[in-house]
Structure formats: structure tokens, C-alpha cells
Amino acid sequence: MKRHGHPYIPNSQPEIKAEMMREIGINSTNELYADVPQKYHLKNPLNLPAEGLAEFEVKKHVENLLSKNKTCADMPVFLGAGCWPHYVPAAVKEIVQRSEFLTSYTPYQPEISQGMLQTLFEYQSMICELTAMDVANCSMYDWASALGEAARMASRVTKRNEILVPRIINPERLATLKVYTEPADIKISEIDYNRETGQLDLADLKNKISEKTAAVYIENPSYLGFIEEQIDEIARMAHTRGALLIVGVDPTSLGILRPPGDYGADIVIGEAQPLGNPMNFGGPLLGIFACRDDLNLVRQMPGRIIGLTTNVDGSQQGFCMTMQTREQHIRREKATSNICSNEALCAVASAVYMALLGPQGLRELGETIMCKANYAMRLLSRIGGVKVPVFKSAHFKEFTVNFDGVGASVKRMHERLLQTGIHGGKDVSREFPELGETALYCITEIHSQEEIELLAKTLESIVSKR
Amino acid sequence: MFKQARWNEPLIFNLGKAGRVGYSLPKVEDTVKKAVGDLNTLIPENMQRKKAPKLPELSEPEVVRHYMRLSEMNYGVDSGFYPLGSCTMKYNPKINETLASLPTIGMIHPNQDGSTVQGILEILYRLEGWLAELTGTDEVCLQPAAGAHGEFLGALIIRAYHKFNGETDKRREMLIPDSAHGTNPASAAMAGFNVVVVPSDEDGCVDVEALKAAVSEKTAGLMLTNPNTLGVFEKNIEEIAKIIHEAGGLLYYDGANLNPLLCKVRPGDMGFDIVHINIHKTFSTPHGGGGPGAGPVGVTRELCKFLPVPRIVFDGERYRLDYDRPYSVGKIRGFYGNVAVLLKAYAYILSMGAEGLKEAAEVSVLNANYVMHKLKSVRGLTLPYNSEKPRKHECVFSAKQLKNDTGISALNIAKRLLDYGVHAPTIYFPLIVEEALMIEPTETFEKEELDRFVEAIHKICEEAYVNPETVLKAPSNTAVQRLDEVKASHPKTMTLSWRMYLKKQNATNP
């Protein structure tokens, strides 16, 4: 061993180590492994870098590898579909790098963790305001796993075992839902949609909903970007049959779109990554989970919930984790979920983001996104043979682009676009074969008029050259 | 003595002034605005938001000050000693944060064309390889977001394996030692298994005779932590593996305690079929106040086909994502995993090398045994389960004697420790130790800090005998005094959001 030990390991300094060993009466740390059967002691070096690199070398190595990536700063990227490019304000980055937050763990000792607890309580409270719900937990892993947990919760609350979901749903989210619910014998059925508008087919819903239905799940805006309008009718249908209504949301829409709590949602889930968290190639994300103030619901909620309290003599306000008897460390196999570590720091980012934007900012964000997205829709729809959007409904920030009239595959169009330095939308033609050669495009506040026009112009020239 | 900041910081809803803003958004260009027109003609009437959300209205400096002050009322590994057992609160190297905040990772979308994300795919692919090598498994999947998520996946793989063999209906029992973490039974139950608890023997290890009696043709598998939650190495691991495998079950490794084994002993070599790793523990990524972490899962060759999609594959030239896995259990979340966290682990392994990882393992064990040795003489504390045996990365004391003698419990000790500017150990876990204090110093604290901790425990336990009142009143140096956690969860007083707070206020003074 080197004389000075490793920079992260203070007691690797040989003199200190020797002194500590002397104190406990051993000559080598190997004596502390004496109870490990000899046959399991590694004899040969592992196939890993043998020696650690210097910090400078690590930095250079990782930066070099990462520089092979092309980012949405290098090229306009029009992808969304569950992870969205939004701007993260500098103030958000500053706060989440505060090492008192960054390097702490779950606030098991609330008295010394008030900062994190209050911040998470504020996150929960702001999510409640945004969604018009009463209670939110302080994070799930992501939207997809939140959906799995919501379905299981609905099944426990209603003691029923069928969940109805829209046919238009992110297939990865649907796959996750199935994996989460299959072991609990919950059946997932899809509700068809109107081919013209994309709106949920209420006749099909009526056919499929029954006394076995635990919940009806809808997304607003939908996976393919349009706004579901028949919400009041859907909520009524679910509730008359004694089923819960679960609504999945993109929170950036809630400055301008009616919040699910207003139309009868019992559980709201969604993805809060766009509220102050970078895309990071799809993770970490931040699952939203909220419900109404109803003990039957709250008692079945998964995840950690922070509550307001006081100190023992009642003289000071404070915060701590609540309702822990639902959780795995107390309830074990009867817990409402197994979740332990969550996405707390992402929730901190979202709290700061929501506090910076406030009600005006969230409205303006929603307006900006919707305006730009609709501008892009208008421009693209003028291109001969290109159908934008596929559905005759209002669209928020994502929309479908169909190339059937061009006679080209999405893949081909994507490749041509990429050659010119533009990254097109996600190919959804295999996800929804009935929609033909269709891609899902996304526009947020970071896309400029210039970039949108460049996209339209480039697509047009690709199409016209065919 | 330690004094934590105490700002009496109001809730953000009580700050700011109507009309104030803390943001600046890119302007919508006039042409764009004109072309689109009034959005309310686009949004269906019944989907328009009529009432603005009641969010606070603050300028940027107010927001920054508010959260800066709150951060000062929080305690992290960078603040001081944090011996929270089972959580491996080791130092989080700064370079990893620098790297993970680069735009070349932050600003890439998971659905980007493969040709534009070769860098990150290469990093993830190599990391998978290193983690497989470190755990002695054949393939590693990076998708799980945390340890418990990895357990859930592991249990699903066990389910898929038995289904593949036509034994789904038969193998419904998951064996779990009584010393296990709560996530183990919870994860097994989520995956549809009935939990069968296996008792521990006088050494705190799995009781082999009881295990033999518990296994049957109904056994799906055993979830085991090794070293276990007492910090004790499961000495009979070879026999345990044999018993489980002969019964037709699979052996699952809860990797929360992998740190002391790095580059010394591998779960795969001990007969484990499925292994999860808590990246946020063993591989030094910050815990972030509860997350995000990452919980990769490694498996043996015959289980690879069950791993979630997509898998990263490399043809010698290019990396790509492969979804064509007919036996895959499917997906347990969106996209591929907590990539920014995994990148930090990649940088950590580079910084440490095999040599450094082994050193980390050994020093984590040395530190734990040093602290244990020094605490053995504390009046009121005992070390249950063979106090002569060395522990690995952590040790669990019991304050039962102290409680009997003085009324001072493990909880009271924990609270009093906060006054010394030390985070408390994990308390009341594992459940097989009464008044448990679970202490994990990790390798990243220096001897002087360990000595200060030991001295603080000595003083507190002395105090318990001579002046229990001071201990009972603790903490007094933290931002708030002892909190009423019962009130927080009581249906009458429970307040889980600002909305509920206002509702309760209005109900009491209409």
C-alpha cells in the first residue's frame, strides 16, 4: 500500500491503521474476516482497473466518453414521451447542490433534518395546489412505477381487481403497470379510442366497466399529446360504478389545464421531472402521487409522507415523517409498498422550481409551451402529404406527425432529418400500428421559432425531394 | 458545543407578495403568438383552468434565501459523523457531482438515436460489466431505482424462473430471516409470495436447523443479507445455499451490506443467484435526503433471459438497446435507470480501482470493529449475539440494560447524540435486538471523529445514570426540540399539506 493511503479513506494512512489494529488486538485486517470460509476469499485480482485514477484523469476520461453524446444543445431535439427537455433555472441547480441536502439521508431524526422535511412538505403542498388534491407523498421512482402502485392501491381500497386503462398509453408505462399488478391478480383492460379524435371511447368504457372495476385510469394530456375532454363524464361513470378515478398528468400543463382534483380524481399520478430536473438520459425521474383527504385512501398510500407537527410542549412548529405504520420498515409484508429510498432530491428541485415560477410562471409556462407546439403543428401540417396532428383534438405540448401521405417510413424521415442535424420525434408506428407511419413530436419552452421553422423547412425539403 | 442553525423559517406559502415572480421564460415570438391566437379558443371550455393554483409568489432572491436557510437546518455526511447503520453514509466525492452535472449527460433524451448516445451507453455497459465482476454474477441490469426496487425485480425473476419451470402455483413461499430489512418481506409480498420467517441462532445467523425445517417443495427462494443486519457474516452460507438449491429454490442477496466485501468476497461465489446493489451505499453516491439512488441487479447465466428490457448490447463497434427478449419479466419503470446516479458510481470505481475498493472494504470493517471495541466498556450497553465475534462494516448494541437501569432508551440516546453534532445510528433495527443501536461508521471518517463519537456515547450513558433529565430533554441544540410524532400521525391533527392546514384552520375558527 502506498504510504499515504487513499484520499477518500482517512484511516488508510498506515500509522493510523496500525494504531487502531493495535487497540483492538489484531495484526492485520484479514483477521476480521477470519469467519469467512477460506474458499470464498478472492485469490485472484478482479477484472477491474487495478489502481485508482487521479481526479484529473477521471475527469478527462469521463468527459471524453460523454463528449461522444450529442445533446439538445448540439441539435434541436423534438422528443418527449415521458421525459421532456425543459430549462432548469440556475437557482434550482444551486439549491440541490447544497451538500446539507445532497449528502443527508431520509430524515429519520427529524430534529436535525428540518430543512429537508420542510422542503419536502412544501413540495407535497405545491403538488397539491397544482393538481387540486389534498395529500401528496414526497416522491415515487417515476410515473410508470407510480401507476403500478396506484393500481394496487385502488385494488386494496375498493377490494376489486380490474383496472381500465386507455388504449393510448405509453407502452413502457403499460408494461410497468402489468408487471406491478400481475402478482396481485389485477386484470388490466384497455379502453378503445375514437379514431377521429383520439378521445376515449365512452361506449367501450361503458361496456367494460363493472362491479369488478377498481379504477378507471386516464391521462391528460394523453400520451399522444391531445387533451381528453370527456373528463366529467368519465369521472361520473367511474364513480357511479364505485370505481376510483386515477389521472396521470404532465404538471407543466396544469398552469392552464383544469386540475384533476376539479373533475373528481381520487388519485393523481404523473411525472415531475419537467419541474426542474434534467433529462439525464431518462433518470432519475420523479413520480407524482397524490390523493384526496380521505383516510381510506391516505392509509393505503405508498411512499413517505411528511406532516406538520409541533415539538413536544407545543411551542414550536416542526415537520416529521407521518403515517409510517403503512410502510415496510414497520408493516413488513403487509406494507402498502416496498419503497424505501425514493427521489427526494428531485422533489427538492421541483419545490424550488414551483416556488420560482409561482402561479403566474406556471400559467406562462403552459401558455408558452402550448403556443409554440401549436405553431409547430400549423407549420408542419402545411407540408404536402404530412398529416399533423393525427387526431382532431386540442394538443398541449406533444402531437402526432403522420407520413403515410408521403410514402415514407418514420425511420427514413428520421434518418434524413438527423443527417441535417435535427432530431425528430419518437417513432410510434409500431406502438400503434393502426396509426400508420406516425411519430410523436414534442415542443417545449426551449424550442425557438427559428428551430421550429427550421424543422418545418427541412421536413418540407425532404418531402419534396421524394 | 454543536449548535444547529435555527431560522424560524416560515412556510414558503407565508412568504412573498402577490404579483412577485422568480422566473424569466423565453418569450413567445410575436409571429408565433399571432399565428396561434387565443389559447382559450383551442382549449376545450371544460378543460380550462379557471382558478390559478395557490402557489407562493416570490422573487428569485427570496426563494434562494428560503431554501438556503432550510439547507442550513439539515445535516449531511459533509456536516459530520453519520453512523446510520445499514445505510452506508460514506463520503460522496465532489468530482462525481461535477461530472454528473455536465450537459453531456443532463441534456440527452432517452429516446435519442443510438448514434447520438454512444458515450453514455458505453459508460453504462462498462459499469454493468464491473458490477457483474464485483458481485460474481454473469449479467447486471441497471434499471431499478433503489435497493427495494431491485428486490422487487429479484423477486419477479424468481417468479419468472419458477414459471418457466412450470412451478408457479407450487412455489409460493419466500423465506426471509427475522433479522432482514422490512423491504425484503414487502418486496416478496409485492411479487406475490407468502413470507416465511426464518429465526436466527445464538450467533445472530440463520438458524440452519430451522431453515431445513422451513424449506419444502413450496419454497421459491431465500432472501439473505450477508453480512447480515447485525454486521455478522453468515458463517454457514455454503450449507444455506445448498439447502435452498436442493429444495429447488433460488438464493437472493440483499446487497445493502456489500461494502465490507468489495474485492474480498463475492456473493456469486457464495452461491447467490440474484444480487442487488445499493449504488447509493456501497458506491458512494449521495443519498439526497432519501434519494435518488440506484439498485442494479446481477444474476447468474441461467437467469439472464428474465432481465427487464432493454438490454445494452455491444457488437464490438457500436452499443445499442435490445428489446428482443421473449422471456424478459418486462419493465419495472420508464426508460433505463437512474443514469445520473450510475454515472457517479462509474467515476467512483475509476477513482478507487480494485485496490482502493478493497481498502475501502477493509477500513470500513476496521472502523466498525474499532468503535465496537471501544463501546464494549460503556455501562448500560451490551453487544447481543456472540460479543466475541468480529463484526464486518457495522455493529449493533442494545440499550436494554440502560433502559432498565435508568429509563433512558435507544431513542433517547439517539436524540441526545444530536446535541453533540453527530447523527444518530439507526435505532430499533434489526428487530431481533431490543433497544437496538445500529452503528456503521464507514471507511470515510477519521479516527478522531470515531473517538469523538465513542466519547459522546460514553458521556450520554453516564448522564443517563446521574442526570437522566438532560438526556430526556434532548435535543436542545438542533433547529427544533423533540417533536411530537404521534400528533403528526393522529387522524385529528394530521396535516399533510398546506391545503389541509388551511382546511383545519378554517374548521376551528370559521
Ligand SMILES: Cc1ncc(COP(=O)(O)O)c(C=O)c1O
Ligand atoms: C438491509 C437493507 N436492505 C434493503 C434496503 C432498501 O434499499 P433502498 O432504500 O435503496 O430501497 C435497505 C435500505 O435502507 C437496507 O438497509
